[in-house]
Amino acid sequence: MSYKEILEKVETQLEGEAHLDELASKQQDPFKILISTILSARTRDTNTKIATEKLFKKYNSPKLIAEAELEVLEQLIKSSGFYKVKAARIKEVSNVLINNYNSTVPDDYEALVNLPGVGSKTANCVLVYAFKIPAIPVDTHVHRISNRLDWVKTKNPLQTEVALKKSIPKEYWSKINRLFVRFGQQICLPIRPKCEICVITDICPKDFSMELARKKKKE
Ligand code: SF4
Numbered sequence: 432m433s434y435k436e437i438l439e440k441v442e443t444q445l446e447g448e449a450h451l452d453e454l455a456s457k458q459q460d461p462f463k464i465l466i467s468t469i470l471s472a473r474t475r476d477t478n479t480k481i482a483t484e485k486l487f488k489k490y491n492s493p494k495l496i497a498e499a500e501l502e503v504l505e506q507l508i509k510s511s512g513f514y515k516v517k518a519a520r521i522k523e524v525s526n527v528l529i530n531n532y533n534s535t536v537p538d539d540y541e542a543l544v545n546l547p548g549v550g551s552k553t554a555n556c557v558l559v560y561a562f563k564i565p566a567i568p569v570d571t572h573v574h575r576i577s578n579r580l581d582w583v584k585t586k587n588p589l590q591t592e593v594a595l596k597k598s599i600p601k602e603y604w605s606k607i608n609r610l611f612v613r614f615g616q617q618i619c620l621p622i623r624p625k626c627e628i629c630v631i632t633d634i635c636p637k638d639f640s641m642e643l644a645r646k647k648k649k650e
Contacts, residue, residue: 450476461536461561470511482511493525523547538562565604572615
């Protein structure tokens with residue numbers, strides 16, 4: 432089965448819309464997408480959504496966030512977890528955007544990863560969801576599922592990104608994060624994946640060596 436067919440099949444089994452997809456389809460404000468992606472670290476989509484909406488109701492530009500009281504920012508984004516670190520981070524990023532990019536979000540990978548605290552995944556999310564530039568944001572779901580499917584044999588998300596880009600045609604890059612994040616939350620779960628109801632169970636090699644190696648290391 433081709434990459435295209437697998438991705439199409441996976442899409443038929445997904446429910447709801449990912450938070451970033453929802454944001455991108457509504458207004459595509461690159462600043463909101465960047466900030467929301469920073470807030471999404473280590474939390475659920477629902478928490479990110481609440482924090483983003485609360486924050487942007489009050490402060491919706493780099494200038495407003497840069498000038499806001501840190502404690503107020505912390506309270507607004509509290510639902511996203513790690514709110515002290517994240518509040519300081521979004522203030523810092525806003526200042527850099529004001530000083531170096533005329534208060535706009537750059538549509539360039541190198542510029543994005545040079546923003547404070549912005550890593551490869553966040554930069555790629557901004558490219559895909561804010562600017563519709565082909566990229567593969569690799570989070571824990573994309574990394575895990577790509578290994579289970581034997582699309583890659585990698586040890587970390589950065590390696591996965593490089594390997595996927597080598598083997599997958601560019602026209603499908605942007606679909607991978609959009610689909611696999613929800614697929615990883617709903618079907619191909621980190622623990623006890625629902626292989627018995629999975630739409631690609633017939634073709635999936637179910638390579639769990641990554642998890643087994645991790646388990647062995649722990650023992
Ligand atoms: S068959 Fe199982 S391991 Fe393979 S993609 Fe589906 S849920 Fe994941």
